[in-house]
Every structure is written in structure tokens, then in C-alpha cells.
Amino acid sequence: MAQRHKGIGLRVLTGAVAVVALPLFALPKGAVAQTEPAQTELAQSEPEQARLSVQDARVLGLEAIRLGRPELAAEIAMALLAADPADSFGHFLMANSLMRMNEPRMAERAAKQAYRYAKTPEQSFQSARLAADLAFQRGALTTSQWWLRKSAEAAPDEARMAKSIALFRGVKRRNPWRVQLAFSARPSDNVNNGSSGQYNIIDGLPFVGKLSEDAQAVKGVVAEAAVTLGYRLRQSGQSETSVGAQITTRRVHLSTGEKTRLGGDPGFGWNRISLSLRHEWAPADSRHRFSLEGTAGRMDYQSGSDYSFWGLALGHRAILSERAFLDSAIEAEQRSDQGTRRGDRSYSIRSSLIFQRENKDMIAATLLGNRFDTTITGRSSTMVGAQISYTLADPIGPVGLSGSLGLQRSQANGYSLVGLTVPGGKKDTTRYAEVQMQFNDVSYAGFAPHLRLRHQSTRSNVSRFDAREVSATLGIASKF
Structure with missing residues (x-):
């Protein structure tokens, strides 16, 4: 029955x-x-x-x-x-x-x-x-x-x-609300951008200095998390205005051996909080779109050197053809140290040409530059750089792939160290290569793990800034 x-x-x-x-x-x-x-x-x-x-x-x-x-x-x-x-x-x-x-x-x-x-x-x-x-x-x-x-x-x-x-x-x-959560963790052999050597040698000077342990490369695991909130205040056919807030935190875990070598944990982490107001607009029947964003916030380092900041950014996107567009931005930031207007300013410019091939692969070529001005003698600097990226439209097996190559050069005239002026100023050249992999078959609610492998090296006429880093960053990214 x-x-x-x-x-x-x-x-x-x-x-x-x-x-x-x-x-x-x-x-x-x-x-x-x-x-x-x-x-x-x-x-x-x-x-x-x-x-x-x-x-x-x-x-x-x-x-x-x-x-x-x-x-x-x-x-x-x-x-x-x-x-x-x-x-x-x-x-x-x-x-x-x-x-x-x-x-x-x-x-x-x-x-x-x-x-x-x-x-x-x-x-x-x-x-x-x-x-x-x-x-x-x-x-x-x-x-x-x-x-x-x-x-x-x-x-x-x-x-x-x-x-x-x-x-x-x-x-x-x-939806007027925007919510973004990000988290990543990466083992690195240089969490502090420290020197790859023990000694400090300045090209053109007959002196050799011994670097402190925390000025040399430190191994550890870097964890970063960010929460970004946005709310659209108004929207029309040609424009949009929104407000936003972002909290980002970075923590570095050191092994017992590294802490012993350094005499404790120097604190390589930081917290950043910012508020923003953004307006985007596009003229009618135009291939151009513009944005203007104001930002204010604070940067707190575990080691000190905290500062507040405010800045403006002007963005522009131009559609060049059905498969190409140009994305550019100019930014300016004013920093103040512990409530005192010290005069630090940063100016940046970036322009990227993005092109989609017939097979849907994406190529991006970027030029960038930065000028940092400070009242501290010899610490103002200029940087120029370039990067090229390639993203495959179709995954290889279960893995989506993209890669980048980059080069940056910086110059700090009048740079001095322990009372010694560097002949011709400090000159750094940084090269990097990275591969990003996204595992779309291992996902939850459209979020999939991604892995970034990066190698970066810096050569300088001040060996304190000769640095090398190999890292593997594991994070989560949206598939759509």
C-alpha cells in the first residue's frame, strides 16, 4: 500500500x-x-x-x-x-x-x-x-x-x-544605487617596495651606505578590501549626477621570521575614505561624453604620515568608430598634512585608446603622466609612462585571459639623501608585466575568482630605490 x-x-x-x-x-x-x-x-x-x-x-x-x-x-x-x-x-x-x-x-x-x-x-x-x-x-x-x-x-x-x-x-x-564590494589577497616578496639590496649606492658619488632592514624588501601577504557606494541624484537623456563614498583598507601580514628581522611590525597598512560628487553629460547627437568629479577624503597610514586630500577630475570619452574609442582624464589633488596646508599637489593625465578586433579581442594602449609638487626640497617629481593591454574575447578552456606590459620613468631634480645631493637628480625606470586569469566556471551569482600574476622591477641611480616584486593576487570579479 x-x-x-x-x-x-x-x-x-x-x-x-x-x-x-x-x-x-x-x-x-x-x-x-x-x-x-x-x-x-x-x-x-x-x-x-x-x-x-x-x-x-x-x-x-x-x-x-x-x-x-x-x-x-x-x-x-x-x-x-x-x-x-x-x-x-x-x-x-x-x-x-x-x-x-x-x-x-x-x-x-x-x-x-x-x-x-x-x-x-x-x-x-x-x-x-x-x-x-x-x-x-x-x-x-x-x-x-x-x-x-x-x-x-x-x-x-x-x-x-x-x-x-x-x-x-x-x-x-x-537602479539609482550602486554597490561594489572588492577583496583581494596577494603573497608578495616585496610588500613595502623596498630595495632589493642591502647597500645604498648613489651613481656619481664615492659613498656606500647600509640600508635599514625596513628599507629593504619585506616578504608578506597583502590583503585589501573596498566598499563603494553610489547614488544617482538625477538623470536625463544627456546627463547624470551622482554622489559616492568609498572605504578602502590594506593590511599586511608578516611572518614571525620577518617580524623578528625587522624588530617588530612596522605597519605597512593603510585606510582610505573618500566622498565624491560626479556629473556626466553628453551633447545631443554627439560621440563625446564628459565627466567632472570632485573628491575629498583622508588617507591614514599605520606608520604615520597621514594626510587629508581633495581633488578634481575631468574625464572625456570619444567614440571614434564602431570598434574604437578614446578615454582620457585629467586630475588634480591637493594634500594637507595633519590639518596644515603643506602645499603638496599632484597632477595627472591619462589617455587610453581602446580597439576591438574583428574577433572581439580588445587592445588598449595607454599614455600617462604625473607631476608631484611639494615644499620638501628635492622631493618634487615628474613621471611619464605607457602601457599596452590585450584581452581575449573567448576563454581558453575555463579561463579568461588578459595581459599587460608597462613602462614608467620618473625624475626628481635636486633629490638629496642624508645630506648628499644626487648628481642630475634621482632617476627611476620601472617595468612591469602581468597576466590576469578569470575562472568563469567556478562562480557564484555571477562572481568568479580571478588571479593576477605580476612581475615588476625598478632601476634607479640611487640603489635604495632598486626594487623587484613578484606577486600573485587572488580576488573576486563580476562576469557581467
Whole structure:
């Protein structure tokens, strides 16, 4: 005899003779038997009540929704859940019933339970899509984005994945809030940009100095985390104004051996907090877009040398063709040391040409420059640099790949060290190469781990600044 489960009574729907799929939950063939054998029955304790198999109850639930009887569908869902509280279809049927009974929050909770107990990609996809739709209807756009991410992750086929991603991007454009979380960790053989040697030799001077331990390269693990919030104040067809806030923290873990060598932990970490106001605009029927951003904040170092700052940045993007655009920015920053206006200023310029090849690969060539002015004699400097990057459109196996090569040169006229003026000023040349890998097959809600391998070396006419670093950074990045 088939096992019987106690549940609420089920009223038989007149004319319910066909299985009708819900618009948001199309059951695959055979899916009605995923959580219970077909012969399992639902019944009330009273013998005169009709007993229905789980399969029949699901059919009637679908038919009740189709006929506009959500209250009856809810009763059927309750019976299914009484028989099996982990029945994903029962929770999904309840969510659809509550949605049609104008109970959106309860419906959303039921949809989340359906996702929690889903046993197939189809159930996960449909449940996440319903949760996203319900969150969108009540104006919770950030929550809707999260569930659209989950629906894209669970999509049984490429077409529905693409549809979920398109919906996600549409909701993101409408959402006035921007929330970004970032975290990375990297083992490094030079966490402090220290010298690769023990001695300080200045080209052109017959003196040799011994460097302190903390002036030399220190091995450790660098962890960084950032939270960025943004809110759009206004938007029109040609312009947008937003405010933002960002908190970034950096901590460096040193081994016991390194701490012993250094005589303790010097504190190579820092905290940065900033507030910003940004305005973007584009003239009508123009290929140009501009932005103006003001920023103010504070930088706190564990070792001291804290400062406050404020700055302005002007950005410009020009569409050159269907496959190329130019992205440029000019920035200026004023720094003040512990509330005293010391006069430190930084000016930067950057311009990148981005080109998409016919095979969708991306090439980016960047030129950059920086001028740092300070009242400290010999510490003002000028830097120029260039970088070229290449990003593959198609992954190699499960790994997305990109790489960069860069070169920077800096000059600090009048630079002096321990009372010795460097002939011709301090001159540094930095070269670096990095490869970034993103593992898209190992992801959660559209977020995948990425690994950056970087090698950087600096040559200087002051050997204190001869440095080399090899690092591997592991972080999380969005796939879309």
C-alpha cells in the first residue's frame, strides 16, 4: 500500500483536465515526480476526502493558477508542503499564488524557499527569476539585481542566461544605487617596495651606505578590501549626477621570521575614505561624453604620515568608430598634512585608446603622466609612462585571459639623501608585466575568482630605490 501523508483537504477543480505550464515555471517533462514518487498520496484524515497523488496535486495547482483561482492553488501548495516541506515546486506554487493574491513580500519569501530547495537547474532558474520579478515590483532594485545574477548562474541554456544578463543590466541602469564590494589577497616578496639590496649606492658619488632592514624588501601577504557606494541624484537623456563614498583598507601580514628581522611590525597598512560628487553629460547627437568629479577624503597610514586630500577630475570619452574609442582624464589633488596646508599637489593625465578586433579581442594602449609638487626640497617629481593591454574575447578552456606590459620613468631634480645631493637628480625606470586569469566556471551569482600574476622591477641611480616584486593576487570579479 502506498504511504499516506496527512495534509489539508483538496477540493477537486471542475474541468481541470489539462496540464498548463505557468509562464514563469515551465515544468520539464517528468519534473513533477522529482521530489515524490508518483504513487505518493495527499489526504486529509477524513476517509471521505479524495486522495490525490503528488503529480495530480501539482497538475491541479497549475490549473488553478491558469483559471485565476490563486486561493485554491495556495491550498494545494500547503498540502504539498505538508507532505514535504522541502518541495521546491510547492514553495514555487505558493509564491505564484501569493503574488496573485497581492501579497508580494510573502510571495518573495516563498520564491526564495523554492530556490533554496531546488534540485534542478530549471527549478533554480525559475525560482530566482520569480524572486527577481517580485523584488523589482516592490522597487527593491538591488535585490532584484542579485536574484537576476542567480538566475543567470542557474540558467539551463545559453539563451536564458543571456536573457537574465540583459535583464540584470536593464535593472542596473534603472537602479539609482550602486554597490561594489572588492577583496583581494596577494603573497608578495616585496610588500613595502623596498630595495632589493642591502647597500645604498648613489651613481656619481664615492659613498656606500647600509640600508635599514625596513628599507629593504619585506616578504608578506597583502590583503585589501573596498566598499563603494553610489547614488544617482538625477538623470536625463544627456546627463547624470551622482554622489559616492568609498572605504578602502590594506593590511599586511608578516611572518614571525620577518617580524623578528625587522624588530617588530612596522605597519605597512593603510585606510582610505573618500566622498565624491560626479556629473556626466553628453551633447545631443554627439560621440563625446564628459565627466567632472570632485573628491575629498583622508588617507591614514599605520606608520604615520597621514594626510587629508581633495581633488578634481575631468574625464572625456570619444567614440571614434564602431570598434574604437578614446578615454582620457585629467586630475588634480591637493594634500594637507595633519590639518596644515603643506602645499603638496599632484597632477595627472591619462589617455587610453581602446580597439576591438574583428574577433572581439580588445587592445588598449595607454599614455600617462604625473607631476608631484611639494615644499620638501628635492622631493618634487615628474613621471611619464605607457602601457599596452590585450584581452581575449573567448576563454581558453575555463579561463579568461588578459595581459599587460608597462613602462614608467620618473625624475626628481635636486633629490638629496642624508645630506648628499644626487648628481642630475634621482632617476627611476620601472617595468612591469602581468597576466590576469578569470575562472568563469567556478562562480557564484555571477562572481568568479580571478588571479593576477605580476612581475615588476625598478632601476634607479640611487640603489635604495632598486626594487623587484613578484606577486600573485587572488580576488573576486563580476562576469557581467
